[in-house]
Amino acid sequence: MKPVLLVLVFLSEEHRALVGEQFDMIYAPNAHLGKDRTNGEAQINARGHEIKVVLTNGTNGLLASEIDRLPVLELICTVGVGYENVAIEAARARGIAVANAAGTNDDCVADHTMMLLLAAIRRLPFLNTGVRHGLWRDDIPRPPHVSYRRLGILGLGAIGRKVAHRALGFHMTIGYHNRQRRDDVDYEYFEDLESLARWCDFLIVAAPGGKETYHIINEKIIDCIGPQGVLVNIARGTLVDLDAVSRALREGRLMAAALDVYENEPTPPAPLLDLDNAVLTPHIAGISPQAIDASVRKFLENAACFYAGKPLVTPV
Incomplete structure (x- = not known):
């Protein structure tokens, strides 16, 4: 049975298919760089008891109040290096692993x-x-x-x-x-x-x-x-x-x-x-087809290590 993954950021159709090979994916990207959290909130309210992994980015992050409503959450990953809006202390207090995509862009x-x-x-x-x-x-x-x-x-x-x-x-x-x-x-x-x-x-x-x-x-x-x-x-x-x-x-x-x-x-x-x-320019410095692909694959690499009981490749 695949782990349930909540994706809070945009992924291309190709990358959604790639990620979907490993996860039961809930695709709910938040709008306006996380200022409108309606999509994520709706899925947390509906399926929070199932979600084991969250894929987000530094701008969207994952709030402490959201982590509190994810009782089986095991792993938080960000695409890109930033994780400033991920509630790191709340995650650590629960023993939830956190990784970023350092080195990809x-x-x-x-x-x-x-x-x-x-x-x-x-x-x-x-x-x-x-x-x-x-x-x-x-x-x-x-x-x-x-x-x-x-x-x-x-x-x-x-x-x-x-x-x-x-x-x-x-x-x-x-x-x-x-x-x-x-x-x-x-x-x-x-x-x-x-x-x-x-x-x-x-x-x-x-x-x-x-x-x-x-x-x-x-x-x-x-x-x-x-x-x-x-x-x-x-x-x-x-x-x-x-x-x-x-x-x-x-x-x-x-x-x-x-x-x-x-x-x-x-x-x-x-x-x-x-x-x-x-x-x-519109916050595009880290965005290219090559960089985005590398960041998604870094997430999959971190997740594979986590579920194999190995150290994360790019832990936070």
Whole structure:
């Protein structure tokens, strides 16, 4: 008899078929990135006593109140690295195993990060639109180049390191701020974020979401980056104060910002929509056919290990 699995995130038809080979699957993706939990709630109310596994993501998570109504739950997995809205302590108190899909979309996110950085520095959206309306290069200030500049990275985890590796191809000097210094890299370490922001030309935000990092990029940090600086966020929208970014861009205290994530997703970030020095993408940095496939297969690998009594491949 297959374990009953509740899926709270979108899966393609192909992946639903793949997962369905191993599980009795209840497919109930929550809408609006988990803000509307109607689908999941309905299935928990109807079949909560049967559900042994939940597949979710960091944004949807799985709330403590939901875990409480899943008496036979054994395993929670996320597609992607994030798990900030999974009630980890509630799961641990029940002895429920938790795994993520670490390592499945790092390259995709790092590629997208460099694209955002280059687009923001070289003013790609402005130039693309301008050419379609008769713009020529003699009519505008020259955008700066990227190579040989100083790149600051907030959060030198797996994705941050992949970004740094790509930046080295542009002969950039790398600095970072982390909860602690890493022994496996020789990049310059900064004890605090303010020092890193003052030092760098461009700042990449790649740290985890959650209460500890809420609005860690605020007015003070933005002013440290300065009027020739660029801010890129590919982590979680809650790390960046959008109103502070908007004011800085409008007042010339920050040259450009490039955001793949923002608060209140999927609602567009209203303070930035009329700014041509704000590059915006719809939380797609970690999404590619290859990355999604790898994340689903990582879930199946973790589940197979769990039911075989082996250690999880990517435990949280």
